Amino acid sequence: MCQFFALQSDVELNIIIMAARRIAQSSINWSALAERVPANQKSSFGAFKTKSDIYVRAVLANPENPPKIDWAYYKKLIPVSGLVDNFQKQYEALSVPYPKDTVSQQVDCEIEESKSEISKYKKESEQRIQNYQKEIAHLKSLLPYDQMTMEDYRDAFPESALDPINKPTFWPHTPEEQVGYKSKEQLEAEAHGHH
Structure with missing residues (x-):
């Protein structure tokens, strides 16, 4: 045995x-x-x-x-x-x-999908890089902040500068202190029908 x-x-x-x-x-x-x-x-x-x-x-x-x-x-x-x-x-x-190899085709498909996603991301990144380089060039062309007057700041950044004639605001000039300001929670409540 x-x-x-x-x-x-x-x-x-x-x-x-x-x-x-x-x-x-x-x-x-x-x-x-x-x-x-x-x-x-x-x-x-x-x-x-x-x-x-x-x-x-x-x-x-x-x-x-x-x-x-x-x-x-x-x-x-x-x-x-x-x-x-x-x-x-x-x-x-x-x-x-x-x-038997039953997954190589799936892996190859995933690789191709990844390659297309990567190339798309690279193109988008290159576009973002160009936009950032434009912003950097714009910022470098400005006066240094310590040398800017309020008028220089308004000319450089019109969207964030104080404009007492066209858009008067109350001190301390933050959105929360302005007339008609509503918080995010208030806006969400109004969207759901609550007052």
Whole structure:
């Protein structure tokens, strides 16, 4: 009976070795991947790489091809007729299929979507940069604030400057102190029909 379990464990080991050999053949460009890892996730990435390296070393420690089984030796040792032949037939018929790739197309689609989103964001960012550069150029063309008079400020920033003739306001000239001011809460209440 012990020989039977030895035979069974040899078969299981060979199956594991054949499957692991296929996995070990894939290679990962760790340095390129590390460049894309955010700084706050470097420790997790390092732990993941360490586990992967340990696994790959364990897989590579096994031979590429499973060791040959001496079926005649087991036929002599095991008295049950046909048992070894049955195992041999099952073992030789066994093929470990490599898993089918069912997600690469989805990943490729997501990559293309991400690329289009990235290019759109870049264009929008370039537009924002141009607008900010115009604002910076405008601010650089102005007098320094410590040298500006109230009239200079009004000319430079007409939307935020005090205009006592066209838009008179009460001191301290904040929106909350003006006649007819309504807070955000009051506006929301009026929108919901509350007075």
